[in-house]
Amino acid sequence: xxxxxxxxxxxxxxxxxxxxxxxxxNVFDYELPTKEELxxxxxxKIVINTLHRIIKKRIKEGGRPEEEIASFVKKNPDCIIICDxxxxxxxxxxxxxxxxxxxxxRILISLAENAEEVERIICGIPQKIK
Amino acid sequence: MTILILGGxxxxxxxxxxxxxxxxxxxxxxxxxxxxVGNDEENIERVAKHREQRREKNFVTIECxxxxxxxxxxxxxxxxxxxxxxxxxxxxEMFFGTEITSIEDxxxxxxxxxxxxxxxxxNLVIVSNNIFESGSEYDExxxxxxxxxxxxxxxxxxxxxxxxxxxxxxKVRIK
Numbered sequence: 276x277x278x279x280x281x282x283x284x285x286x287x288x289x290x291x292x293x294x295x296x297x298x299x300x301n302v303f304d305y306e307l308p309t310k311e312e313l314x315x316x317x318x319x320k321i322v323i324n325t326l327h328r329i330i331k332k333r334i335k336e337g338g339r340p341e342e343e344i345a346s347f348v349k350k351n352p353d354c355i356i357i358c359d360x361x362x363x364x365x366x367x368x369x370x371x372x373x374x375x376x377x378x379x380x381r382i383l384i385s386l387a388e389n390a391e392e393v394e395r396i397i398c399g400i401p402q403k404i405k
Numbered sequence: 406m407t408i409l410i411l412g413g414x415x416x417x418x419x420x421x422x423x424x425x426x427x428x429x430x431x432x433x434x435x436x437x438x439x440x441x442v443g444n445d446e447e448n449i450e451r452v453a454k455h456r457e458q459r460r461e462k463n464f465v466t467i468e469c470x471x472x473x474x475x476x477x478x479x480x481x482x483x484x485x486x487x488x489x490x491x492x493x494x495x496x497x498e499m500f501f502g503t504e505i506t507s508i509e510d511x512x513x514x515x516x517x518x519x520x521x522x523x524x525x526x527x528n529l530v531i532v533s534n535n536i537f538e539s540g541s542e543y544d545e546x547x548x549x550x551x552x553x554x555x556x557x558x559x560x561x562x563x564x565x566x567x568x569x570x571x572x573x574x575x576k577v578r579i580k
Binding site: 280364378386 | 416417537538540543551574
């Protein structure tokens with residue numbers, strides 16, 4: 276698994292699509308792919324885009340994004356995960372936003388630990404940090 | 406040796422800072438805690454988690470929410486210190502007096518206090534926050550706070566021998 280992080284609108288997805296020649300039908304936003312979606316794409320490289328949005332949605336739905344994402348990565352060790360960096364601001368007043376930042380940060384730390392490579396994208400330019 | 410560790414929320418900066426001071430000193434260390442815990446459940450939980458991380462790593466905790474140089478009074482001759490964190494210290498200096506302290510006075514209090522500390526310490530690891538990249542709009546006093554912390558970070562990096570940013574738990578060298 277490769278992890279790509281960076282601020283909003285830094286060209287993370289474009290970078291991944293170009294570098295790995297990804298078919299856009301293999302890019303998933305908002306939700307992790309279902310078993311059927313994965314089976315129909317067997318052998319292709321899967322990209323999870325905007326992981327932070329998936330995490331936010333699952334927290335709102337009362338899900339367990341930590342376990343769901345870990346289990347997805349275990350089953351799809353060749354995937355690429357893209358996530359915005361959302362923790363570099365003032366602590367939000369809204370308790371949900373605080374929980375969302377905290378859980379997203381912890382999920383990213385754990386993904387980075389297990390990733391074969393971590394790149395941070397700024398203005399479309401990658402910095403390899405692991 | 407003075408080392409600055411910066412990072413956003415849940416970026417793994419506390420763990421990196423602890424590992425850093427532990428690699429410089431295996432015997433007893435001081436941990437300067439700046440957070441005013443109060444009755445807030447989230448804070449109590451956060452502090453408990455950090456205490457857990459420090460357990461068995463040989464830290465003596467000194468609570469010092471403002472006037473950081475006073476922490477020196479509680480130390481013996483060997484001074485290996487982890488200061489966590491400058492963002493709380495800055496908020497305490499700015500907002501917890503009878504009136505709001507100006508940006509200039511806040512910066513001076515925090516920077517001079519930490520410089521005094523750095524001079525006396527064998528090793529000092531300083532944790533500060535990256536709060537500068539959310540793009541959100543804030544009220545005037547929050548903007549002043551952000552400006553003060555930005556200036557403090559710049560002055561602290563000047564007096565630091567090394568500086569790192571914590572990014573998804575990875576230590577990225579910036580100085």
